[in-house]
Each structure stands twice: as structure tokens, then as C-alpha cells.
Amino acid sequence: MNSKAAQAVISNPRAHGDAPSVSVSSSQLDKLRNLNIGAGILHLVSGVVMVILANDFSLPITSFNLNGPPGTPVSEGTLSTLIDVRLAPLTAAFLFLSAIFHFLISTVGFRKYGDELRHGRNRFRWVEYALSSTLMIIIIGMVTTITDLAAVIGVAFANVSMILFGWIMEMVNRKGEKVWWTPFWFGCIAGVGPWLALGAYLLTGDQRPPTFVYGIIFSLFFFFNTFAINQWLQYKEVGKWSDYLVGERTYIILSFVAKSVLAWQLYANIFIPTD
Template sequence: MTTLTVDFDAPTVEVSDARLRRLRIFNAVMGALHLVSGTLMLVLGDTGVKLPTSTFNINGPPGTALADGSINEVGGLPIALGTAAFMYLSALFHFVIAAPGGFAFYSRELRRGRNRLRWVEYSLSASLMIVLIALITGITDVAALIAIAFVNASMILFGWLMEMVNTPNGDRWWTPFWFGCIAGIGPWAAIATYLVINAGIEGGQQPPGFVYGIIVTIFVFFNSFAINQWLQYRGIGKWKDYVFGETVYIVLSLLAKSALAWQIFANTLIPPDA
């Protein structure tokens, strides 16, 4: 039986001070871009436009005709606030990294071939993103949304674990990566199942075309993060340099969040009768 031993505090990646300074500036710029986008959504958006959330009330014994039940609307998530929130989360973490104390921690992390701040931020922002995607496809049940959020956060935290137990230039233990991929299938399987079932209901209301565009776009971006980590730990091409992969994560984060936020938000600006 092979025992995997890792010194979690041993530097494993060579990163010059000059390169770290450039990354610091890059994070500050990216934080500003996220902040501007989030603020524009709050300024331009109507917080009264909400995605409804609901619960299901059983009115009789389970499995009987009396248990048809009823759906109860329990408020909703304002679209402008939801999209601005995950932009602000990204801005916050970028600014933390650029701040003096945060930058010192970030520098130590990169030199150890990891970035735990990234995974904390993703576990919050990406989970909010997947909840918004679920809502626009018609998944409104509060329990389902909570489950989707936590499964997505689990996927992200497997990414954290992958970095903690591996070094970019050492032996690789791929189990956390593959477990993360399995967890990541869950929310998308729920969304796809919902769309397929509803498409087969005669006379049912289908989501507008832009919803399918959002799903395809964000699905591709979500998988791009996994591909980036796979390339890092396979050491393929430019990804042999761990910091190159870190830079790709930062760019992907901006692109994915901007694509989702503005695709959803833009449709709130269209008059209902347009």
C-alpha cells in the first residue's frame, strides 16, 4: 500500500518577486472590473424583478391521491442583487489578495503550489451562480436549491483538496479531482433533467431561448476550470508553470461571471411585451 506524504508548508514553486508584484496588480485590476460590473447591475437593475422560490406542501398521506399537495411561493431572489453579489464576492477576494496582509499570504500560497483563497471564493460565488442557473430553468424548490448549492461547493472544495495533497512537480493523487468531477455532475444533471422533463409536458411553458444559451455558455466555462487544473497537474505545455494556471483561473473567473451576469441581467432590461 502506497502512503502519500506531503509537507504542506514546503515551497515547491519558484516565483520571482517581480512576477508576484505583477500578479498583485492583475488581481487589483480584476477586482475593479468585477466591482464596476456589480455596481452597474445595481444601478441599472430593478431589484423588484425576482426569480421565485417555493416549497411543496403535502396535503395528505404520501403516495395517496390526497397527497397531491400545493406549491407555495416563498419570496424570491432579485436578479440584480443575485448577479451583483457574485461579482462583488470576486471583487472582495481580489482586493484581499492585493492588500498587504492578503498579498503576503497569497505569495506564500503560490510558492507552495496552491491558492486556498481561490477555492473559498469559488465555493461561494460559483454556488450562487449555479443556483441562479437552476432558478432560470424553473427549479424553484428551496430544498433543491440548497442541495444544488452545497453539492457545487463540495465540488469546489475537492479542488482545494487536490492542491493541498499534490505538488505541481511531484507525485499526483488524482482521487480528489475525480471525486470533484462526480460532484460537479450533480447540479448540471438536475438542470438538464428538469429541462428534458418539462420539454415533454404537453402544453407546458418552455424556458425562453436565452436560457439555453446561458446554460451552454456557463457549462463550458465551468468545465474549463476543471480542464485548467487537469492541465496544471499533467504539466502540459505552458501549464508546467503553476503560476500560468493561476493566471488562467483569474481570467476564466472574470469571463464566466461576466458572461452569466450580463446574459441574465440583460434580459431584465427587456420590456415584458417586447
């Protein structure tokens, strides 16, 4: 780590009065406000539909205990159901979280949102992603039979770590200065963990999951990676991504599409009432 990056991580100067580095006009900010409002409304409508129309389909969160010292045969262990989790409300939750944050930065947080963008960051985004995308990866894991409590916790915290590295990436880098890429690559390492776990469960099970599960995994794996690509394009300043606001708009669109793809695949294959 170079001295500038080390100082940024320790004292976090960008959170305390650093000079703006991105030009943001009033018209650009108004367009982003409208985009956020539109995304918030669509997320809200999707969430309400999930709550009202979806069935009661649930999956268990489990715990496995060997009931003995290390080395006890697995056959002597006990698999216990800790709680049955309805997936529709959990799906609605990540949609509602997104709606809340879109409305927050479009209303009472709008002035702060503009200030964040002028400094080449958006901490609202990273807080929302840490919550909503973690719910998403938990749901994806559950439909892939990752239901053990310890595994769910591990997957969740790996995902949160990935998001926080994205946050750090924005906090320690300023437009026009040499980019410190370490947070980006550490985020990629943390982010690949949950997907390796999903792949392991798919490949080692005695029975293959339904086709729609593969559709969910491959489509969401693609969309999760597009967020990393968007940030890479921002800091490489490739083409129109040299404008930080292009990356911001792309984040909003990607977030809406990724959440909608997961929610409606779940609805079409699991949540539609059958009676």
C-alpha cells in the same frame, strides 16, 4: 488511497510549514497583483451597474408539501412561495464577492497570497469560488425553474463539494511528485450533479424556456468545465501549464469571463428596465 495521500488528508501537512515547491519571482507576483486588481475593479463596476440600473425582477423560492402520508397524490399537495428573490442583487453579490477577494489578496493578504503560490496552492481562490460559483449555479437553476428549496439546497451543496475537492487536490499534491487524482475525479462527479438537474428540468417541462436560457446554460456549462480542464493541465504539466503560475493566471481570467458572461446575459435579457 496510498499512504502518502492518506496522511495528507488526515494531518494536512501542507498547511503547516511545508517547503515551497514553486518558484515565484517578485516581478511575477507584481504582475499577478496587477491582474487581480484589474479583475477586482471590473467585477466591482459590473456589480455596481447591476445594483443601480437593473429592474426589480424576482423569482420565488418554493416548497411543495403533499399534506399527507407517503403515497398521497401529488394533486392534493400544496405549492407555497417561501420568499421572492430579486435576481439583480443576487447577481451583484457574486460579482462583489469576487471583487472583495481580488482586492484582499492584492492588499492585506498579498504576502499570504505569495506564500500560497510558492506552495502550489491558493486557498483564497477556493473559498471565493465556493461562495461565488454557488450563487451562480443557484441563479442559473432559478432561471431554469429550479426554485424548490430542497432542490436549491442540493444544487448548492453539490457545487460547494466540487470546489472543496479542488481545494483538496491542491493540498495533497506537490510539484515534482506523483499526482493523486482522486480529489479531481470526485470533484468532477460532484460538479456534474447540478448540470444533470438543469438538463432534467429543461427536458421534462411542458413548455420550453426562452432561447436566452439555453444560451446561459450552454455558455456557463462550457466555462465551468474550463476550470476543471485548467486544473487537469496544471497537474499533467502540459506545455506552459508546467508553470503553476500559468494556471493561476488562467483561473483569474476564466473567473472574470465566466462571471461577466452570466451577469451580462442576465442583464441583457432580464434586468434591463422596460419603463
